[in-house]
Amino acid sequence: MMDFLNEQLESLKKAGLYRALKSLRGPQTATTIIDEKRVLQFSSNNYLGLADHPRLKAAAQEAINNYGSGSGASRLICGNLELNEKLEGKIAKLKKKENALLFNTGYMANIGIISTLMGEEDVIFSDEFNHASIIDGCMMSKAQTRVYPHKDMDALEDLLKESKQFKHRLIVTDGIFSMDGDIVSLPELVSLAKQYECMLMVDDAHATGVLGANGGGTGEHFSLEDKIDISMGTFGKALGGFGAFVAGSHMLREFLINRARTFIFTTGLPPAVIASGIAALELLEMEPEIRAKLWENVGFFKNGIKELGFDTLNSETQIIPVLVGDASLTMQMGEMLLKEGVFIQGIRPPAVAQGSSRLRITIMATHARGELEFALKALEKVGKSLGVI
Numbered sequence: 178m179m180d181f182l183n184e185q186l187e188s189l190k191k192a193g194l195y196r197a198l199k200s201l202r203g204p205q206t207a208t209t210i211i212d213e214k215r216v217l218q219f220s221s222n223n224y225l226g227l228a229d230h231p232r233l234k235a236a237a238q239e240a241i242n243n244y245g246s247g248s249g250a251s252r253l254i255c256g257n258l259e260l261n262e263k264l265e266g267k268i269a270k271l272k273k274k275e276n277a278l279l280f281n282t283g284y285m286a287n288i289g290i291i292s293t294l295m296g297e298e299d300v301i302f303s304d305e306f307n308h309a310s311i312i313d314g315c316m317m318s319k320a321q322t323r324v325y326p327h328k329d330m331d332a333l334e335d336l337l338k339e340s341k342q343f344k345h346r347l348i349v350t351d352g353i354f355s356m357d358g359d360i361v362s363l364p365e366l367v368s369l370a371k372q373y374e375c376m377l378m379v380d381d382a383h384a385t386g387v388l389g390a391n392g393g394g395t396g397e398h399f400s401l402e403d404k405i406d407i408s409m410g411t412f413g414k415a416l417g418g419f420g421a422f423v424a425g426s427h428m429l430r431e432f433l434i435n436r437a438r439t440f441i442f443t444t445g446l447p448p449a450v451i452a453s454g455i456a457a458l459e460l461l462e463m464e465p466e467i468r469a470k471l472w473e474n475v476g477f478f479k480n481g482i483k484e485l486g487f488d489t490l491n492s493e494t495q496i497i498p499v500l501v502g503d504a505s506l507t508m509q510m511g512e513m514l515l516k517e518g519v520f521i522q523g524i525r526p527p528a529v530a531q532g533s534s535r536l537r538i539t540i541m542a543t544h545a546r547g548e549l550e551f552a553l554k555a556l557e558k559v560g561k562s563l564g565v566i
């Protein structure tokens with residue numbers, strides 16, 4: 178009765194789109210162990226190296242000692258440990274907002290926020306490269322969704338002009354685009370949102386901790402924090418932990434507590450996770466040099482990879498795509514790099530558009546100069562042997 182699963186798996190294999198899990202050993206550091214082999218890690222979103230930071234580990238251990246391992250229930254039942262509000266206060270400060278609300282994952286935050294705020298009489302404008310969780314949030318909202326070509330402000334304006342009949346309007350975008358590493362055109366979006374009376378939501382999953390003088394994200398980078406109505410971010414990437422948040426007005430928080438199903442019907446985050454989030458935000462403030470090191474590494478690596486002649490699209494950040502095009506060739510390149518001792522994950526449809534498969538390189542503050550050079554040499558060797566450069 179379930180043979181259709183096998184048929185579908187076989188067709189994925191034929192198309193070069195089959196996915197299998199890789200098992201890693203040890204913490205998320207600049208090197209990792211895959212299949213008993215130590216390799217350089219260039220696929221992790223642990224951009225600042227905090228996932229293995231002694232302060233985060235100590236904070237998590239202390240929270241387990243004080244509060245135990247689980248939160249026991251959803252926050253509205255009895256799982257609202259005081260740590261939640263402490264972390265929410267710190268997020269609000271970083272994002273320069275009145276308040277914040279934790280969600281268990283970025284995926285749950287996006288589907289919860291978007292599907293709760295927007296309904297049948299509303300319209301959402303969404304960049305075509307937005308993350309899958311935004312796309313799913315739009316689908317679940319029952320609102321009309323208008324997808325505009327990536328960062329194409331003229332096309333967006335054309336769509337906005339046709340939106341008078343809707344009750345509420347929302348523009349939603351990634352801050353740093355997760356597969357391309359470019360930054361949203363926030364000033365232009367802000368002025369369009371004002372002109373056409375739209376709410377503006379930014380998903381700063383990849384920008385929080387990375388962009389802006391204090392790691393506040395895209396809003397801080399452009400000094401436009403106050404123009405973002407709904408500022409979403411995650412702890413699983415630069416902040417080295419797990420979980421997510423939305424920062425905005427007190428009213429937004431209150432509304433989501435009362436209506437967002439992905440907040441209401443789920444167990445609160447475990448104490449160790451919340452405590453590591455608090456430690457991460459403290460560290461952002463105390464050690465800005467970690468962020469400076471990340472940008473130094475990004476600059477060095479980007480020069481090197483461009484000199485080699487790879488197409489890195491419009492990357493401006495620590496996420497550096499290497500465009501290959503064909504899905505199977507991309508995966509072959511990834512496997513060859515792994516043999517050379519460098520782990521770079523290949524990205525294929527549906528995560529990116531057909532014909533735009535790529536290697537997604539991520540730079541961390543904890544990469545040593547020699548490790549960056551080693552990866553560049555491996556990329557040169559493999560890229561040349563496959564005719565990619």
Ligand SMILES: Cc1ncc(COP(=O)(O)O)c(C=O)c1O
Binds near residue numbers: 283284351355
């Ligand atoms: C832009 C973006 N938004 C949201 C998410 C989801 O966050 P989480 O991993 O916390 O579910 C991700 C990645 O996972 C992402 O890249």
